[in-house]
Each structure stands twice: as structure tokens, then as C-alpha cells.
Amino acid sequence: xxxxxxxVRKIVVEHLGVEADKVTEDASFIDDLGADSLDIVxxxxxxxxxxxxxxxxxxxxxITTVKDAITYIDEHQG
Amino acid sequence: xxxxxxxxALVTGASGGIGSAIAKSLAGQGARxxxxxxNIDKLEAFRTELGGDHVALPCNLSDGAAVDQLVPQxxxxxxKLDILVNNAGVTRDxxxxxxxxxxxxxVIRVNLEAxxxxxxxxxxxxxxxxxxxxxSITSVVGxxxxxxxxxxxxxKAGLVGxxxxxxxxxxxxxxxxxxxxxxxxxxxxxxxxxxxxKEALLGRIPTGxxxxxxDIGAAVVYxxxxxxxxxxxxxxxxxxxxxxx
Numbered sequence: 001x002x003x004x005x006x007x008v009r010k011i012v013v014e015h016l017g018v019e020a021d022k023v024t025e026d027a028s029f030i031d032d033l034g035a036d037s038l039d040i041v042x043x044x045x046x047x048x049x050x051x052x053x054x055x056x057x058x059x060x061x062x063i064t065t066v067k068d069a070i071t072y073i074d075e076h077q078g
Numbered sequence: 079x080x081x082x083x084x085x086x087a088l089v090t091g092a093s094g095g096i097g098s099a100i101a102k103s104l105a106g107q108g109a110r111x112x113x114x115x116x117n118i119d120k121l122e123a124f125r126t127e128l129g130g131d132h133v134a135l136p137c138n139l140s141d142g143a144a145v146d147q148l149v150p151q152x153x154x155x156x157x158k159l160d161i162l163v164n165n166a167g168v169t170r171d172x173x174x175x176x177x178x179x180x181x182x183x184x185v186i187r188v189n190l191e192a193x194x195x196x197x198x199x200x201x202x203x204x205x206x207x208x209x210x211x212x213x214s215i216t217s218v219v220g221x222x223x224x225x226x227x228x229x230x231x232x233x234k235a236g237l238v239g240x241x242x243x244x245x246x247x248x249x250x251x252x253x254x255x256x257x258x259x260x261x262x263x264x265x266x267x268x269x270x271x272x273x274x275x276k277e278a279l280l281g282r283i284p285t286g287x288x289x290x291x292x293d294i295g296a297a298v299v300y301x302x303x304x305x306x307x308x309x310x311x312x313x314x315x316x317x318x319x320x321x322x323x
Contacts, residue, residue, distance in 0.1 A: 038247065038248075038250065038251070045202065045205070045206065
């Protein structure tokens, strides 16, 4: 697993208070990890801070799984 | 009780009558302030008068792009933002049938839209901190209406609805969102009213007197305090009993 993936998973575990083994790449934040819409906003803010990337609202709307987040960050990190 | 030491606040319209009283009350309880207003000279003069370690951040609230910069500027100047007070307001009174589009737009943009933009921006650092206080100054006319003020009354009632929605969105993150609704407050505007009109006005106020800016400041201090953490989505009416809502 990539370094980005490790850091993303760590943020998700900390933020949503879920078990690390539940945070698989295919896990959906809302359906599998119990996040609500405000949690998603906060996760996106946390990703932006951790990775120094900007995630605009239209991109954030498409990030629904752990893998979506990792892919977006890998593609946009400077 | 109501100690704000270590807390920071952004107050819009801070050099105006009620705004300066709110700023004095918050500073008096120990908060460090970012004072915003459109008139730079007035703002600097007030900052000097207030003393202490406060900052002045001039902003034209009818300019959306400038408004969007205000909260980041305040966070940078103060290091964090605990309290946002949406106080700035303008009037463009006219009978509805004569009201120009521009008079409607200007009032809604400054009183309501700027308040939303600031609250939206402030919610970010507040969510991160798991603490925040967003307080909007509305008006008794937002609840009762007032002839000649369709625009102003709409903007003030709009703040109440907006605050209730935000209160529900943000409550789980330790952020409360409330309004303070002044009645008639002593100001340069009420000082020049003819005596007969003043008397008629006072006849409608059970306490028999106009309010002071400090009465509004005290209400804001309460809602800003840690002690008011269980109060959200509310409007605190400070009007001498002229409307009991």
C-alpha cells in the first residue's frame, strides 16, 4: 500500500473513530464507515491540510470511497 | 461567569453605534478582536480608543470577494477565530411600491449575504477547533415588520432563518449559532427624532426607555460565552418589552 494510502487511512480512522481494518480501499465513507455529510466535509478539509492539495467542491462531491480520496490526492499532489 | 479571556472575535460594523458597544463589551470580558468596518479612519480611531491588542480589518461588505477574504484575514491576524459577530447593517428605507431594485439588492447583500459568506468561512476553523460562536444582530422589525423597510425586515428575518439552519448543521461540532434582536437603541439616529415622535415611541416600550448599546453588548457576551453552549438557534430579543416574541 502506498504512503498516501497509509496517511489517508490514518486520517479516516482518527476522524471517524472506526477500526483500521474496516478502512479498506473500497469502503464507502457513508455506507460502510458511518460518516455523515458533515464528516465528509471535515475529511476533505483534513486531506487538504495533510497533503497540501486543494480539493474543490465539485471534486469533493465525487470522493465517496477511500480509494477515491487516495486517487485524487495522488493525481493532484504537487 | 462569561469570561472571554483567550478567545478571539471578528465583529463587523465595529465602528458604528451598536457595533462599537458590542466590541467594548467583548473586549471588556477579555476577548481579542478583529474590528471590521468600511470607514478606515473611523475604524482606526475606534481601535485606538479601545486600547489593547486589537486589529482593524477594513472591508466593504457589498463586495463578495472582499467578504470572502475577511475571515482568513482575521484568522491570520488573531491566530484563531472563536466568535463571529455579524453586526454590520445598512438601511435603504422606502415604501415597497417605490423601492428600487438597487435599494433591495444593497440591503440584502450587506445585511444577509455578507453574513452568510462570513459564517460559511468561519465554520471551517470553528469545526476544526470543535468550538465556535456565530452571532448575528437582527432587529425587532425582522419579527414584526415595519412600513418602509421591506428590504431591511426581510434581511433581518433572513438572518434568523439562516441561523437556525446553521445551528442544526453545526451543533454537533460545538458551534452555536444565535441572533440578538435589538429594539430601539439610543443612537445618533434616535437622538434627532422630534420629541413628539420620541414620546409616541416610548409609549410602546414597557420599560419606558430606549436601550443602550451596552444592553446589546451584554446579550452578545452571554451568547459568546462558554456558559451559553446549550443555547443554539435562538433569537434573544433586547427591546424593553416592546415586542414579546
